[in-house]
Amino acid sequence: MxxxxxxxxxxxxxxxxxxxxxxxxxxxxxxxxxxxxxxxxxxxxxxxxxxxxxxxxxxxxxxxxxxxxxxxxxxxxxxxxxxxxxxxxxxxxxxxxxxxxxxxxxxxxxxxxxxxxxxxxxxxLGRNLLYTNPIPVGDACPPKVLKDHWVECTKCGEVWEYAALERANIQCGKCGAVYTLENQRT
Structure with a gap:
């Protein structure tokens, strides 16, 4: 409130x-x-x-x-x-x-x-944004897409699950790298 x-x-x-x-x-x-x-x-x-x-x-x-x-x-x-x-x-x-x-x-x-x-x-609290998508700065390239909505950070190797979105910017919770996902299908 x-x-x-x-x-x-x-x-x-x-x-x-x-x-x-x-x-x-x-x-x-x-x-x-x-x-x-x-x-x-x-x-x-x-x-x-x-x-x-x-x-x-x-x-x-x-x-x-x-x-x-x-x-x-x-x-x-x-x-x-x-x-x-x-x-x-x-x-x-x-x-x-x-x-x-x-x-x-x-x-x-x-x-x-x-x-x-x-x-x-x-x-x-923390690195992640509360209300907005992370802003892709620098090399906002796709992460390594695994299967069933799992991705791997190409900078630090962290693996996490993401929501099935058509287009999204996602951020690695470990190193803070921002990735752009577009129509990722496995």
Whole structure:
């Protein structure tokens, strides 16, 4: 269940609940626009409001993983980094989340109409992504396909079973290599 942040008391309670993101980093960032192009190639822009999901992992027993959803974002500036000095405020009835980046080249910031969050347990920590397919970077080649939906990582030899999908990016849980599966049939 999500908890909405509606006022300054909610902000303070949220930051306290997540220990002010001490020893935290952004694990996932995904955005989705509500506009689309249909099968007849007609565009439905709806002024294209977008929503953003942020997954933050931290070294904390109290809040090891936090999912934050920003609704109707109007600004997104991002740099992957460790979260330093988080700030969450209301400005002109919009919520603004920013933090000092450990790289310090930009100030990551999300401005949105509203924000909701939920604390997730330790079982979602780790290398694997929570909501999105792994992104194929570098050589995203097929793994060695065995049989009955089993594959072998060509980098480290790890073997695992995958869901029977037409197209998917899968990630080795041992070494983190990302593979692209397309119509794999054994």
């Amino acid at each position: 999500y908890t909405y942040v509606k006022d300054t008391n909610d902000i303070e309670n949220f930051l306290r609940e997540v220990s002010y993101f001490h020893d935290a980093l952004v694990k996932e960032l995904s955005c989705a626009g509500r506009g689309f192009v249909d099968k007849n190639l007609l565009m439905y822009d709806d002024l294209n409001p977008s929503d953003c999901r942020l997954v933050i992992q931290q070294q904390s027993d109290q809040s090891p993983c936090t999912e934050i959803i920003f609704e109707n974002i109007s600004k997104l500036v991002f740099e992957p980094s460790v979260i330093l000095e988080p700030e969450l405020v209301f400005e002109k009835s919009r919520i603004v989340f920013s933090f000092t980046s450990s790289r310090r080249s930009v100030i990551p910031q999300i401005v949105a109409d509203s924000m909701k969050y939920r604390i997730l347990g330790k079982d979602v």
